Amino acid sequence: MRWITTSPTKSFMLGMALFFGIAINQAMAQADALAFAQRTADNAVKELTDKGLSASQRVERMQKMIDTTFDVDAVSTFVLGPYASRATAEEFSEFKRLYRVYVAHNYAGLFTRYSNVKVKMTKETKRPNGDVIVDGMIRQSDGTQVDLRMQLRPTDNSFKAVDLHVEGVSMPLNHRKQFSSIIRQQGGSVKGLISALERLVGKLQQASTSP
Structure with a gap:
């Protein structure tokens, strides 16, 4: 079984993009999408590049960010593609x-390898579907x-985020192909x-708790 890999820099950027949606105050609910993205990006850089975090603590923060930022049902359905209806x-x-x-x-x-990363959101475009x-x-x-x-x-x-692209590459689409x-x-x-993911996740969890 072959897992698709990317360079450390591109993987970091995909991770950076994925997790810049840290939970924010409910007052942001009425703000425009551009402000939402910028503020959450700034928070994610601060939270996830903290050198004082252990590997397991950083993973835990990421899991919380996924839950609060992404439409996990929608992304999971997309990633499974035509097989979603068979599950x-x-x-x-x-x-x-x-x-x-x-x-x-x-x-x-990957966030431990980088510092002084800045994110600048510049434009928002509304689609017909909302x-x-x-x-x-x-x-x-x-x-x-x-x-x-x-x-x-x-x-x-x-x-809620449903897709992201870094250098024109969609992370959910990459996972769908994989x-x-x-x-x-x-x-x-x-x-x-599921069995393959269980084995891989087990190895990743073991690695994150190793001294």
């Missing part, structure tokens, strides 16, 4: 749980700039993907 309710629930943990562990450690596309840029300490795009979906009192390949190897079984 039982129990399988979908278990996949969603494992996917959340997998993403948190996969990117958490979603808002927010464009911006990640600036690294060496001056390198990386394009960032996040798709937000309005909720009753705030926003997981679809595994499911095909397992004969079209979502249960097979």
Whole structure:
């Protein structure tokens, strides 16, 4: 079984984009998407690059950010693609749980390698379906700039992210391709993907608690 890998810098940027949605005050609920994205990006940089955090603490913060920032049901459904309709309710629930943990562990450690990262959100574009596309840029300490795009979906009192792109690459789409390949190897079984994720998550959890 082959897991798709990316360079440390690009993986960090994907993680950065994914987790810049840290929970914010309810007063932000009425603010526009651009302000929401900028304020949450600033908070995420502060929280996740803290050198004083242990590996397990950083993972725990990421998991909370996923829950508060992303529409996990929508993203999980997209990532499973055509196989989502084949999954039982129990399988979908278990996949969603494992996917959340997998993403948190996969990117958490990358934040320890970078400092002085700045994010500037510059433009928002409303779509006919009500979603808002927010464009911006990640600036690294060496001056390198990386394009960032996040798709937000309005909720009753705030926003939830349903997609993000870094340098034109969609993280959920990358995972969809990766997981679809595994499911095909397992004969079209979502249960097979769940078993593969369980093994991988177990290794990631063990690594995060090792001294």
